[in-house]
Amino acid sequence: MTVPSTADAPKAPPVARKNRSAGAQRRAVALFIAPFAVLFLAFYAIPIVYAIVQSLLTVEREGTFGAPRQVFGGLVQYEQVFQDSAFWTSVGRVLLFGAVQVPIMLGLALLFALLLDSPLLKGKKFFRLAFFAPYAVPGVIAAIMWGFLYSPSLSPFGAVTSNVDFLSAELVLWAIANIVTWVYVGYNMLIIYASLLAIPTEIYEAARLDGANNVQIAWRIKIPLVVPAIILTAVFSIIGTLQLLAEPQTLRSFSSAINSTFTPNLAVYTTASVPNYNLAAAFSVVLALATFILSFVFLKSTQRKVTQ
Amino acid sequence: MSSSTTAPRRPRGAGPTEPDGAVDHGRGPRQSIMSRSAAMLVMGVFTLYFLTPIWWLLTTSTKTGSEITSTVPLWFTANSFGTFFDNLARLFTYGDGLFGRWLINSAIYAGVGALIGTIVAAMCGYALAKYEFKGREAIFNIVLSGVLVPATALALPLFLIFSQANLTNTMWAVFLPSLVSPFGVYLARIYAAASVPGELLEAARLDGSGEIRTFFTVSTRLMAPALVTIFLFQFVAIWNNFFLPLIMLRDQALFPVTLGLYAWNSQISQIPELRILVIVGALVSIVPLIIAFLALQRFWSSGLGAGGVK
Numbered sequence: 001m002t003v004p005s006t007a008d009a010p011k012a013p014p015v016a017r018k019n020r021s022a023g024a025q026r027r028a029v030a031l032f033i034a035p036f037a038v039l040f041l042a043f044y045a046i047p048i049v050y051a052i053v054q055s056l057l058t059v060e061r062e063g064t065f066g067a068p069r070q071v072f073g074g075l076v077q078y079e080q081v082f083q084d085s086a087f088w089t090s091v092g093r094v095l096l097f098g099a100v101q102v103p104i105m106l107g108l109a110l111l112f113a114l115l116l117d118s119p120l121l122k123g124k125k126f127f128r129l130a131f132f133a134p135y136a137v138p139g140v141i142a143a144i145m146w147g148f149l150y151s152p153s154l155s156p157f158g159a160v161t162s163n164v165d166f167l168s169a170e171l172v173l174w175a176i177a178n179i180v181t182w183v184y185v186g187y188n189m190l191i192i193y194a195s196l197l198a199i200p201t202e203i204y205e206a207a208r209l210d211g212a213n214n215v216q217i218a219w220r221i222k223i224p225l226v227v228p229a230i231i232l233t234a235v236f237s238i239i240g241t242l243q244l245l246a247e248p249q250t251l252r253s254f255s256s257a258i259n260s261t262f263t264p265n266l267a268v269y270t271t272a273s274v275p276n277y278n279l280a281a282a283f284s285v286v287l288a289l290a291t292f293i294l295s296f297v298f299l300k301s302t303q304r305k306v307t308q
Numbered sequence: 309m310s311s312s313t314t315a316p317r318r319p320r321g322a323g324p325t326e327p328d329g330a331v332d333h334g335r336g337p338r339q340s341i342m343s344r345s346a347a348m349l350v351m352g353v354f355t356l357y358f359l360t361p362i363w364w365l366l367t368t369s370t371k372t373g374s375e376i377t378s379t380v381p382l383w384f385t386a387n388s389f390g391t392f393f394d395n396l397a398r399l400f401t402y403g404d405g406l407f408g409r410w411l412i413n414s415a416i417y418a419g420v421g422a423l424i425g426t427i428v429a430a431m432c433g434y435a436l437a438k439y440e441f442k443g444r445e446a447i448f449n450i451v452l453s454g455v456l457v458p459a460t461a462l463a464l465p466l467f468l469i470f471s472q473a474n475l476t477n478t479m480w481a482v483f484l485p486s487l488v489s490p491f492g493v494y495l496a497r498i499y500a501a502a503s504v505p506g507e508l509l510e511a512a513r514l515d516g517s518g519e520i521r522t523f524f525t526v527s528t529r530l531m532a533p534a535l536v537t538i539f540l541f542q543f544v545a546i547w548n549n550f551f552l553p554l555i556m557l558r559d560q561a562l563f564p565v566t567l568g569l570y571a572w573n574s575q576i577s578q579i580p581e582l583r584i585l586v587i588v589g590a591l592v593s594i595v596p597l598i599i600a601f602l603a604l605q606r607f608w609s610s611g612l613g614a615g616g617v618k
Contacts, residue, residue: 021513024518024519025439025441025519026441027519028435028439028518028519028520028523029435029439029441031431031520032431032432032434032435032439032520032523033431033432033435033436033447035428035431035432036428036429036431036432036488036493037432037447039428039484039487039488040450040451040454040488040490042484043462043466043484043485043487043488044454044457044462044488044490046469047462047465047466047469048457048461048462048465050465050468050469051461051462051464051465051468054465054468108354111350112351112354115347115350115351118347120343120344120347120348121344121347121348121351122348127351127355129602129605130355130358130359131354131355131358132601133358133359133362133598134358134361134362135544135601136544136594136597136598136601137362137594137597138547138548138550138566138593138594138597139548139550139566140548140550140566140567140569140570141566141569141590141593141594142361144569144570144573144586144587144590145361145362145364145365145590146361147573148364148368148587149361149364153377154376154377155381156364156381156382157381158381182357182358182361185358186358190609194609214343235456239456239458242458243458243459243460243461245460245550245551246548246550246551246566246570249550249554249570250570250573252574253573253574253576253577265460265551268460268464269551269554269555272464272467272555277464277468280464281464281465281468284461284464284465285461287458287461288457288458288461291456291457291458291461292453292456292457295456296456
């Protein structure tokens with residue numbers, strides 16, 4: 001568009017050109033950002049506001065048979081949320097799950113990434129793909145697969161599953177932890193491995209000259225340098241843990257030990273199916289806030305440690 | 309496959325300091341063989357852990373419903389080949405070809421959704437990385453908080469909003485919310501900052517190229533590996549999304565394949581013949597993702613690297 005004018009007047013004063021290009025840039029920025037901004041507002045920001053509004057409403061009826069109508073109820077729903085022991089049991093359950101499963105998963109991912117990055121292995125490309133393959137399996141499908149593998153009658157490992165009932169009330173949470181670990185270890189391994197590959201090799205050569213062995217190099221140099229990647233994977237794992245839904249919901253057809261409020265999101269779904277939308281909205285708000293605070297606090301506290 | 313293992317990125321084991329052996333005081337080759345075998349053993353055991361379930365899915369797909377328990381597990385039967393195609397045929401014809409519909413639906417939700425979502429995220433992330441303007445930090449911080457908001461917390465309010473507009477139980481109800489990916493914007497900003505030099509944009513401006521044209525002709529090419537990464541991860545996120553379709557859709561013909569298989573799986577106790585269809589369907593539904601990851605591996609493995617580094 002501006003081609004002919006610049007060609008005709010190549011000696012246009014630089015100020016004018018700068019202004020013109022500044023205007024063009026401002027328009028371009030607006031065009032670049034607008035599509036995302038509109039979608040974000042419509043399907044992220046407004047739903048959050050709407051959930052908060054809904055959670056502050058309550059349904060009132062005039063008499064037993066009167067038409068229901070929504071009125072402002074203040075924090076009535078939140079009072080109910082805090083008195084709902086099933087919901088808090090489910091929150092406690094996923095927190096316990098996260099406290100055990102996330103460290104195991106990330107520990108394994110780190111170990112595999114370090115081994116891939118060490119000179120000890122042959123066939124690295126094969127291991128990388130084999131370990132990452134489960135990431136291509138959606139949570140629902142993974143739960144169906146493992147559900148069959150756990151089930152005493154259908155499992156190919158009948159000798160194990162007829163003695164240990166992985167779908168019992170005591171073990172089913174850890175059966176789910178195994179499914180989640182199986183799906184996500186490879187993904188986390190790749191993120192950590194990618195950041196290991198970015199470390200300049202000269203550092204290791206210097207350490208080797210100083211007499212450091214592979215274990216020392218891994219422990220003293222590699223791990224500290226990939227801490228940011230580990231923190232990133234930890235935050236996503238924490239968010240994922242609090243959101244658990246697909247795996248337990250799918251396993252319900254294999255195990256009677258998973259009730260309708262097994263995880264917070266299952267509680268939201270069950271409450272919404274009643275339907276009690278206002279209470280379900282309050283659950284959603286509390287859950288989102290808890291997730292946000294937990295991951296934010298985790299980010300901040302680890303950042304401080306890293307900079308120290 | 310192993311061709312590239314002969315060309316590792318950095319030949320670290322064969323570093324210049326290693327061959328002379330002066331560094332390895334008192335550490336003979338025996339110990340090195342032991343740690344090599346230990347490493348291979350660990351990786352070998354876990355390879356079994358990661359691949360056995362998929363292998364089970366593959367072998368079981370080649371059996372009839374009654375053969376699942378009556379034949380050797382984790383291996384094929386004499387007529388596996390024929391049974392597999394019988395199973396496939398039944399899978400795609402059961403319920404008037406419902407399964408085929410589900411696959412197409414998933415392809416639309418995840419394929420088209422991730423494509424549009426990636427372009428939208430790339431433009432926004434690019435603007436945040438490459439232009440100075442008022443409110444830039446504020447917008448980026450909002451996007452970042454969006455990353456920390458769990459998507460499932462949005463499912464219920466989205467359902468309530470879509471039901472106000474009478475749009476629940478339509479494809480739009482799943483498709484539209486899936487387009488938004490704050491994490492995609494976050495990645496696009498990092499990638500754009502790292503891979504598109506400012507001097508190049510200046511040069512394009514001097515040549516009289518418009519900002520939008522520069523983005524689509526020059527910058528997207530430089531960001532290509534990153535864009536493939538963003539696309540793949542959004543594709544997987546939409547393909548795997550469970551809560552949104554679960555809460556939005558009633559009509560089975562609109563289900564994505566995951567929700568469809570979930571629905572069949574929960575009916576197995578009433579309709580036992582569905583069991584083998586669920587198993588074959590699970591196998592068929594993960595094949596597109598595995599193919600996509602293998603085909604695009606060159607792009608996303610370098611893209612992942614850029615994301616991890618920051």
